[in-house]
Amino acid sequence: MRNDPTRKTAAAAPEAQSGAANGEPLDFIRSIVAADVAAGKHDGRVVTRFPPEPNGYLHIGHAKSICLNFGVAAEYGGRCHLRFDDTNPLKEDPHYVESIEKDVRWLGFDWGRHLYHASDYFERLYDYAVQLVQDGKAYVDSSSEEEIRRDRGTVTEPGKESPDRARSVQENLDLLERMRRGEFDDGAYVLRARIDMASPNMKMRDPLIYRVRRVPHHRTGDAWNIYPMYDFAHCFSDSIEGITHSLCTLEFENNRELYDWFLDQVHVHHPQQIEFARLNLSHTVMSKRTLLELVEKGIVRGWDDPRLPTLSGLRRRGYTPEAIRAFCDRIGVAKRDNLVDVSLLEYYIREDLNKRAKRVMAVLRPLRVVIDNYPEGQVEELEAINNPEDPEVGTRRIPFSRVLYIERDDFREDPPKKFFRLAPGREVRLKHAYFLKCEEVVRDDAGDIVELRCTYDPATKSGSATDGRKVKGTLHWVSAGSAVEAEVRLYEHLFLSANPAEAGREEGLESLLNPASLEVVRGARVEPSLATAHAGQRFQFLRHGYFCVDPDSAPGALVFNRTIGLRDSWSKIEKKQQP
RNA sequence: UGGGGCGUAGACAAGUGGCAAGUCACCAGAUUUUGGUUCUGGCAUUCGCAGGUUCGAAUCCUGCCGCCCCAACCA
Numbered sequence: 141m142r143n144d145p146t147r148k149t150a151a152a153a154p155e156a157q158s159g160a161a162n163g164e165p166l167d168f169i170r171s172i173v174a175a176d177v178a179a180g181k182h183d184g185r186v187v188t189r190f191p192p193e194p195n196g197y198l199h200i201g202h203a204k205s206i207c208l209n210f211g212v213a214a215e216y217g218g219r220c221h222l223r224f225d226d227t228n229p230l231k232e233d234p235h236y237v238e239s240i241e242k243d244v245r246w247l248g249f250d251w252g253r254h255l256y257h258a259s260d261y262f263e264r265l266y267d268y269a270v271q272l273v274q275d276g277k278a279y280v281d282s283s284s285e286e287e288i289r290r291d292r293g294t295v296t297e298p299g300k301e302s303p304d305r306a307r308s309v310q311e312n313l314d315l316l317e318r319m320r321r322g323e324f325d326d327g328a329y330v331l332r333a334r335i336d337m338a339s340p341n342m343k344m345r346d347p348l349i350y351r352v353r354r355v356p357h358h359r360t361g362d363a364w365n366i367y368p369m370y371d372f373a374h375c376f377s378d379s380i381e382g383i384t385h386s387l388c389t390l391e392f393e394n395n396r397e398l399y400d401w402f403l404d405q406v407h408v409h410h411p412q413q414i415e416f417a418r419l420n421l422s423h424t425v426m427s428k429r430t431l432l433e434l435v436e437k438g439i440v441r442g443w444d445d446p447r448l449p450t451l452s453g454l455r456r457r458g459y460t461p462e463a464i465r466a467f468c469d470r471i472g473v474a475k476r477d478n479l480v481d482v483s484l485l486e487y488y489i490r491e492d493l494n495k496r497a498k499r500v501m502a503v504l505r506p507l508r509v510v511i512d513n514y515p516e517g518q519v520e521e522l523e524a525i526n527n528p529e530d531p532e533v534g535t536r537r538i539p540f541s542r543v544l545y546i547e548r549d550d551f552r553e554d555p556p557k558k559f560f561r562l563a564p565g566r567e568v569r570l571k572h573a574y575f576l577k578c579e580e581v582v583r584d585d586a587g588d589i590v591e592l593r594c595t596y597d598p599a600t601k602s603g604s605a606t607d608g609r610k611v612k613g614t615l616h617w618v619s620a621g622s623a624v625e626a627e628v629r630l631y632e633h634l635f636l637s638a639n640p641a642e643a644g645r646e647e648g649l650e651s652l653l654n655p656a657s658l659e660v661v662r663g664a665r666v667e668p669s670l671a672t673a674h675a676g677q678r679f680q681f682l683r684h685g686y687f688c689v690d691p692d693s694a695p696g697a698l699v700f701n702r703t704i705g706l707r708d709s710w711s712k713i714e715k716k717q718q719p
Numbered sequence: 720u721g722g723g724g725c726g727u728a729g730a731c732a733a734g735u736g737g738c739a740a741g742u743c744a745c746c747a748g749a750u751u752u753u754g755g756u757u758c759u760g761g762c763a764u765u766c767g768c769a770g771g772u773u774c775g776a777a778u779c780c781u782g783c784c785g786c787c788c789c790a791a792c793c794a
Contacts, residue, residue: 165733165740193794228793285792292790296721299790330792340722342789351792370794394723394789415724417787422730428794470742472732474725477787481730484743494756529756560754569752603752614752638730683753710754 167473169414170212173385176412177216182384186218189383190244190251191258191374193225194236196428197443197450198243200464200485204419207468209387210249221381222251226259227373229357237358239443243451248461254381258373259359261380265368266320268376268406269331269349273312277405278349279305280315281332288330291337292345298338299345305334319352322365326352331366335401343398347371375399376408383411389418390475419471420479423633424449425641430649439653440634446701447634447657457631458678458688458703463492479639486704493678493686493703498526498533501571501616502666502681502700504628506545508591508620512579514542519621522601524572527680538667540573543620545665547683550615551592553581558713560612562592568613571682575600575611616682623665626698629690630659670698678703 166174177184188209192202213220222244226232244251258265272278281304283291293299307315319329331350339345350366357364375398378386386399393415403410420426425434426449434440434448443450446457454464467488471480501524521537546562555563562568567577573596580593599606637643637652644652670679672695678688685705693699 167732191794195794225794231793288792289790294721294790297790298721327792342722345790348792353792367792369792374794390724391788392794397723417725470731474732476725476732478731481743484731487743490755499753528751528753558754571752573752611752613754616753680753680755683755685755706753706755708754713754 168475169208169385169387169416169473170215172412172414173212173216176384185382185384186213186216187221187382187384188213188218188387189221189223189378189381191223191225191377192240193228193231194233194240195228195231196236196432197239197452199426199431199451200421200449200454200467201419201426202243203247203451203464204468204471204473205387205389206244206247206249207465208416208473212385212387218384219254220249220251221254221256221383223256223258223377223381225370225374225377226257226357226359227368227370229353229355229367232358234358239452243455246455246461247451248465256377256381257359258368258377259357261373261377262360262364262368264380265373265376268402269316269368269372270313271406272333272349273316273331274309275405276309276334278312278331278333279307280312280319280329281305281346282329285327288348292342293337295342301337302332302346305346316350319350319366320364322354324352326354328352333372333398333402335398341394341397343371343394344401347398371395371398372402375402375411375413378411378413379403379409382409386411386413388413388415390415390477391418415475416473417475417477420477420639420641421449421485422479422482422638423635423640424482425635425649427641430641433649434634439650446629447631456690457701458493458686459489460492460678463489466492482633489704490686490707493680495529496527497678497680497686499524499528499680499682500667500670501538501618502626502628502664502670502684502687503545503547503616503618503623504661504664504681504684505548506618506663506665507548507551507589509544509546509576509594509617510591511542511544511576511594511596513595516542518542519619522572536669538572538669539619539622541619541621544570544617545620545623546570546592546615546617550613551578551589553589556714556717558717561615562613567597567609567611568615569600569603569611570596570617571614572603573601573617574598575605576615616684618665618667620665622668624668624671624698626664626666626670626700628661628664628687628700628702630661630702632657632659664700666698666700671695673698680706 190206190209210220281302283302291300330348332346332348335344335346337345348369349372350368353367354365356362396413399413444452444456446453467485519539519541522540523535524538525535526533550561552563562578564578567575570576575597577595578592582591584590633654634657635652636654640652673689675689675691675693681687686703687700690699690701
């Protein structure tokens with residue numbers, strides 16, 4: 141088996157995207173796995189797992205972990221389990237289970253038949269606990285929560301042993317059994333490991349194994365009155381499933397000694413825990429607690445608010461799984477605390493959508509244009525290319541007529557330097573159509589510009605002039621008679637601060653929120669081909685950015701989300717001119 | 720200040736004794752019927768700091784400094 145030449149190797153693994161297969165340097169985890177496989181450890185098998193607790197929605201930080209765990213497994217011919225770490229019925233909810241499964245699948249990963257729950261192992265876990273008690277390695281403690289806390293000591297002082305530490309094995313066994321049967325109130329007893337109250341590692345000072353919680357569990361019902369703690373449940377769950385490499389985040393480094401201790405006591409399969417740095421993204425927050433707070437306070441519209449870094453939020457916003465995976469590949473895996481600039485994520489969604497999004501024209505803030513020399517009542521169909529990056533997707537026809545809408549921002553009565561859009565007396569090109577010249581500005585009684593009187597050059601239908609004259613600007617437009625009205629939601633970073641989790645420690649997060657994170661534009665006009673667009677469809681609104689149809693959208697009441705704007709070098713020039 | 724980790728450009732991140740990959744961001748230019756895309760060039764004489772070993776150090780040794788994690792019956 142070990143030398144089986146047909147066994148899949150990293151290079152032969154299908155769909156390997158990173159590290160092992162593409163010649164990029166291996167990250168430290170893949171290096172360890174590669175070395176283990178080469179050395180024939182675990183017979184060369186690789187089994188990983190993604191172990192979320194069903195107490196919240198998945199976010200892009202989880203995506204990093206998912207890509208790592210499923211990625212490593214795929215690259216080394218192994219498998220990756222999806223396991224719900226459901227050991228705390230007080231905080232968990234089956235609703236979250238559904239969202240997690242959906243999000244992992246959406247990201248593009250498949251756990252096959254390997255869907256597990258820590259609660260599947262409750263009986264075996266209990267057996268391990270009994271074994272520990274029998275071996276004198278665990279005891280039932282009647283200390284109160286406060287006493288336990290106090291007697292644990294501090295980082296510089298050793299803790300104090302509980303009087304119950306000396307309880308007999310027989311009595312411990314009896315008490316544990318009665319805890320399980322529900323004879324005691326919550327908090328009356330706990331089962332603890334007997335390790336070392338003076339250990340320099342706080343996690344080793346007689347950690348809790350079971351606590352009494354007389355509440356039903358969403359999967360085991362009222363079968364249990366005690367529930368296992370993370371450190372105890374997690375290592376044994378890994379062991380039971382035959383996990384070879386248990387990848388987790390840095391804050392569990394201190395727990396590794398305990399992970400190893402539990403497994404060593406009962407001589408079972410012993411996976412290797414390896415810790416890596418979690419992802420932090422600039423201008424947003426990643427902690428479940430904070431995300432929950434934003435949702436519950438109504439600061440955002442729910443877990444799938446497009447401003448959130450949740451996978452459901454990113455999906456609704458228009459992000460593709462491919463872009464998120466490419467991003468996760470790029471950021472790497474290391475042990476250094478990090479704060480990845482959100483512009484890197486934005487780069488990957490632009491890169492992906494540039495290749496696949498159909499171009500359409502949409503005017504967000506319409507300004508009416510009347511072409512005086514264009515025949516009244518005439519409508520002609522012009523051909524427009526759907527995607528210059530992908531000629532395969534062909535062309536479509538768009539109506540052109542005497543009355544159009546252009547973007548208000550594309551006209552300046554008094555144009556600044558380097559502004560080469562429309563202005564009085566100036567000529568520009570209308571995308572896919574003719575040259576257009578502004579002849580006159582029409583105002584209402586309040587003095588606001590309500591309309592532009594223009595002329596067009598019929599000889600410029602090709603997009604350029606026959607006499608060789610050039611225009612510097614090309615504008616998008618829609619025909620007033622056939623345009624469809626739409627609502628457009630423009631998103632910006634949720635936080636002004638690059639690192640709100642850090643900056644908000646004292647003043648609180650709310651003062652750091654970006655008041656302009658959502659701008660709703662009503663009365664936008666989009667080209668008629670969009671009338672039948674359905675939720676989830678993505679487009680490039682020419683010269684604006686990438687947009688996708690929101691689930692709130694309905695026939696006759698289109699709603700678009702801006703996924704990300706196009707890079708905008710004009711705004712930079714303009715900004716430079718301002719100060 | 721007990722223990723566990725980490726310090727390479729604005730942000731990520733390779734490199735593990737032979738004389739600083741790559742990506743994003745940023746800057747400059749070319750192309751362009753999207754001020755988009757694409758392309759070209761620039762961007763760490765220096766690797767937290769200070770000593771030491773060596774012909775040679777980001778990589779080895781010593782000391783110091785800084786940041787993160789651990790005192791939930793959360794995970």
